Amino acid sequence: MKSPTTCLFSILLLFKLSAQELPRRAFMGIRMEPVTEDVQRVMKLPALKGVLIQQVIAGSTAEVAGLQRGDVLLELDGQEVNAPDEAVRMVGAYRAGQSLQYKLLRAGKTLIQQTTIQGLPVESYPDLEVTYSSVKAGDAQLRTMVTKPKKRGGNLPALLFIQGIGCYSMDTPFDTLRNETQLINHIARQGFVVMRVDKSGLGDSRGASCESIDFFTELEGYRQAYAALRATPEVDASNCFLFGHSMGGLMAPLVAKDYPVKGIAVYGTIGVNFMEYFTNTRRTIAQALELDAAQSDLYVKRESACAAMLLNARLSREEAIKLDEVCAGVYDILLLRSDPYWRQLYDLNIPALWQAYDGKTLAAWGSTDYISARREHEMIAETVNSNHPGNGIFVEIPNSNHGMYSAATFPEARNNPGPFNPKVAALIADWLKKQVPTHFAKPNK
């Protein structure tokens, strides 16, 4: 018989496990196209209903269920599906292990069948191990992914990767050549444990949609992820770092307010109040757009005025557009996130965050990053050094755009960038290694 203490421990453990448990999102694995009049005519279909399956991907729910190219998917769990987007949205709500009933049309016959949802595969590398877990942040349960070298054990330095503003998942096992993943993998290969976390409502993460949450709600996710990273058994909690890409560079010093952070590296971020940043970078965006001097001036003026109405005067988008209808186009970019998100960002005193931070800081800027400003990165290093001399450093990385892709000019960075620039990864990894010399000291022969 178990003692009451053992029972309590088991219950707690069970609770902890279930809190960590976050099933993989569904891997439906079909490419679809709508059933158009053309499709109906050529395939002699009885009605303009369903979606046509173009391709079935190996290892997916569709393959396990036996779906075939040329099948017309009519219903999922009794609900009609009449557009690929609709099917994607519906399947997005399912998680691995759940049951799904589907109705389809194959060679003129209607079939109704049941299958079990297969989860999305995980990232897999010969030399790296990627483990999937989760953290709770407010009402959301967020997916975390931890990448570390397979052959290294023990007390490793660690890094939390904080991504930019976009509402896209960091969990893309079919696309491991994307910039963020290449950077993460490079740093992990140098001997670091690297964590990333998906925002609320994205990937496997549960919670309100990324587009609807505000700045501080998103920040809470990074705070919890960082705490979890420090608590990871193979992590050396005294040597934990943050990397902030773009807007992630603002999140980083905010996380560091509440937790010990050995160092922060940022790339392509904001170093001054948001309005000043916004105006500064409209000028470089105009260069990337190849506007002439007069057009550029008008562009900077118009964009800044519209943003000020929303953020400073706190007008609603509708009110601002009523005052100046040209603002409708300007707000397209601001539609990325909610109004509260932008206003909280606007209210931040960004230099004050860097003034307060007492760790080491690398402010890196790519020479063709027209979305962020060189001077602001210099200022971050200067601000850090004003209170903690020698802690901050600014580095310009030649020929890198905002996304860390290769490009020689602003227009090329916008229109035709090359592959991920490995110099970004090399610079950040080298800087990180220098901050933890004892971990990378060569053994005595």
Next chain:
Amino acid sequence: MIKYYAALLLLLLGSHCDAQKSTPAEAFRQLMADFDQGYATLDVPAPNFDFKTEIQAIGDLGHIGKQLAFFESMKARLAQVNRTKLKAQNRLHYDHLDFEIRMSLDRLAWEKAWRTQRPEPLPGDGLSQLPPGRYQYRIRFHTGVDITPEALLELGEQEVARVKSEIKRLQAQLGYAADSAGFYRHLQSDTFYLTDKAEILSRYEAMKTTVRKNLGKLFADTEVSDIAFMEWPNAGPFTPPGYYSPVTDNPYGTPVFHFNFHDGRHNRRAMDFLFIHEAIPGHHYQWWLREQLSEQPAFKRHFYYPGHFEGWAAYVEYLGKDVGLYRDGWSELGKWEWDLVRSTRILIDVGIHHFGWTKEQAIACWKKHISGQDAIAEREVVRCTNWPAQALSYKVGAWKIEQMIATLKKKYPKQFSLPAFHRAYLMTGQVPVEAVERNIEKILFGD
């Protein structure tokens, strides 16, 4: 232990003796099988239209070394095969392998050097800024011919002049001999755009009937399978005018020719040549006949050659009148208008990737040769910049087919038959044009 080595030696000698005993055909068959299996384990990145993506996918030095060892060993084994002792079909396969091995070794030598001393970042303005050799590799892959950039420039200039003279002829025939401005103004008018999809479908169906009826004049095989017509889903303003989708690649259960109906418009002048290129006797006919091929060596599954299939589809556009199309000058004009685009692309391609043209020089070249299409000049230049040599496959392939026909006609004035040539060309399957060129005479007229 001595016994073990003796047995091993006997085994090695034995297998060597067996190899020596086999006929050239058997040894070559074994080589093709070994090539197929060995190649399948190499994980060679697929060629990519975009040169930056292709270069980014180059493996590490270990991967390059593995490929080099394989192709070197295959080169040595191929050198042991006496080509002249093989039958015509095997000689074609021999030349195919020879082309692929030589091209791969050159590619790998470049990739090894690139991996060892790669400049950062990857230049965005084309291959002329990279160490020499990459453009030549792309030319060989896309055209199936080892032709120099200088020869391509000459071909491009010659073709631009030829196409312009055809357009001039049609301009006069259509009543605009002395009014070029009026002619080009008229070409921009809405009268050429069909907006009723039912009418477009009915016109394509009528073309199918006409071409099928006339197919026997130039083609030995006339029972080509049916093809359906559909609007290209989600076509945009810059989507090409049409594409062919074989039944093996689409979900519709039948081969399909997709036409661009962006914005509810389809250019009437382009319909005849598009049908010929994408459907019959172009890609659909080609696909259908290839399906009739008897068993092919397994190694062929790894490769495809745009110069062979795009060259064919571009070549048959010249046969429009013979298959009952181009019945009015405007329809034929559509063919030459597109041919002028293809010919000009040769100049731009070679200019950017070999002669180091700037974007402005390339745009100026486009504007010099193409009337009334200034708006798409930049897009065309970006396309040629990002996809080196891809645009060459159509014209170089078609030019090579015309050359083969001219040579054979001259040498065999009485025996030469165009239908027999067409069948023989298509029955070579997916091979480099260079290999067809070397073997077509013996395939048609025997040893």
